[in-house]
Each structure stands twice: as structure tokens, then as C-alpha cells.
Amino acid sequence: MAGAFPPSLEILVTHLMKLPTIGRRSAERLAFHLLKSPREQSVELSEAVVRMKDRLRRCSRCFNITEDDPCAICRDPSRDSKILCVVEDAPDALAVESAGGFRGRYHVLEGCLSPLKGVTAGDLHIAELDERVASEGVEELILAMNPSVDGEATALFVTQRYAPKGLRLSRIALGLPMGGSLEYADEQTLQHALSGRTPISGRES
Ligand SMILES: [Zn+2]
Incomplete structure (x- = not known):
């Protein structure tokens, strides 16, 4: 049930659901995986996304x-x-x-x-x-x-x-x-x- 999620977790799930092929259940699985993983992994992931957006052009x-x-x-x-x-x-x-x-x-x-x-x-x-x-x-x-x-x-x-x-x-x-x-x-x-x-x-x- 969506309302049962702490706000920060709900926000992440909402963002993950904007990705192609990712539904609510998949988004929740990914979010819990990140929660259980070392903090460094989340930092590197978020930095990789921003770096890609900043550096790539046509x-x-x-x-x-x-x-x-x-x-x-x-x-x-x-x-x-x-x-x-x-x-x-x-x-x-x-x-x-x-x-x-x-x-x-x-x-x-x-x-x-x-x-x-x-x-x-x-x-x-x-x-x-x-x-x-x-x-x-x-x-x-x-x-x-x-x-x-x-x-x-x-x-x-x-x-x-x-x-x-x-x-x-x-x-x-x-x-x-x-x-x-x-x-x-x-x-x-x-x-x-x-x-x-x-x-x-x-x-x-
Ligand atoms: Zn070219």
C-alpha cells in the first residue's frame, strides 16, 4: 500500500516508476535493493546519472x-x-x-x-x-x-x-x-x- 511508505522511499519509488518498463512492484524492489546496499553505491549511481546528463550531447x-x-x-x-x-x-x-x-x-x-x-x-x-x-x-x-x-x-x-x-x-x-x-x-x-x-x-x- 503506497501510503505505508516513508516519504523518502515513496519519492524514490515514484521517480523509478517514470523509467520505461518499471512498474510499481519493480520500482519497490529496486528501492529496497538500494536501501540494503552500501551508501557508496547510491552515491555513485546518482553521480553517474548526473555526469551522463552533463557530458553527453549530440x-x-x-x-x-x-x-x-x-x-x-x-x-x-x-x-x-x-x-x-x-x-x-x-x-x-x-x-x-x-x-x-x-x-x-x-x-x-x-x-x-x-x-x-x-x-x-x-x-x-x-x-x-x-x-x-x-x-x-x-x-x-x-x-x-x-x-x-x-x-x-x-x-x-x-x-x-x-x-x-x-x-x-x-x-x-x-x-x-x-x-x-x-x-x-x-x-x-x-x-x-x-x-x-x-x-x-x-x-x-
Ligand atoms: Zn558524429
Whole structure:
């Protein structure tokens, strides 16, 4: 019963419940775990949260999260600037990067088109993608949107925008379940999805 909790414990539980997938019972379990753990652990946890909030920003080129701008991937001269992997948001770029094997660079849209939620191309980093395509010698876009209705709509929009410019476009698909999220896909599934991407438009290489 919520009213039975001492105020400081209730406040922590309330904050934990704001986190994704954490319901009241899970929040209570986490709070009691912290209560029983050494004080130092709680101090380090709270400091880690604040440090992360203070230090992380968006890369001004690819919009991935980074502590330094431009990010390490944009600065790395060994990465292939001709190939951009276009993703909805930073966790997706991190997931593809963790899977390994991709040597191009990223472009994070920071969202996907959603007519229902009123998200249009102007809300995404499409203008910045135009700019990169024009100035960085980009030849190929790998579309790694989430397998959802909005992800599909976004992939279609990007395809229709850049195919006429002569870019090679491909979409990762193999092994990714509909309604799923790139962020939670295992490494093998993502590796298969990348290597098994299918051309949508563009020249044969
Ligand atoms: Zn970057």
C-alpha cells in the first residue's frame, strides 16, 4: 500500500516508476535493493546519472550522442564517408555499431515520420542529411529504421528523396521482427540484417 511508505522511499519509488518498463512492484524492489546496499553505491549511481546528463550531447554532424563534438566516428579517417547508415535514434546507431562489421558512418534522424503524432520531415535531421549528401561525397545510404509502420514510412520517404539523386539505397530487413526495436536485437540478428540488406533503388555495384 503506497501510503505505508516513508516519504523518502515513496519519492524514490515514484521517480523509478517514470523509467520505461518499471512498474510499481519493480520500482519497490529496486528501492529496497538500494536501501540494503552500501551508501557508496547510491552515491555513485546518482553521480553517474548526473555526469551522463552533463557530458553527453549530440554530434553536430551525425547527431549521435557523444561527449566530444564531432563524435569519434565522424572524426575517424578510416571510416568510409561514402556510406551512411541512417537510423531513427542514438540507441539504434549504438546497436549497429556494437554488432560490428560496419565501417561507414551514421546519420541519426532523432525520430521517425509519424502522421498520427504530427512528426514531419521538418522535425527530423533531413535538411542536415541533404547537406551531408551534397558535401561529403555520400554514395550509399543504408536505411536501418525500426520495423514499424512509422519506420517503414520514414524509409520510404528517405528512398523517394535520395533515389532520384543517384544514391544507392538499401534497407536492412532480414531477421528483424515487425513491431520490434533495433535497440533490443541481438548482435547476430543485426549482423545478418546488415549483410542481407536488399537494394531498393540505385546503381548495381
Ligand atoms: Zn558524429
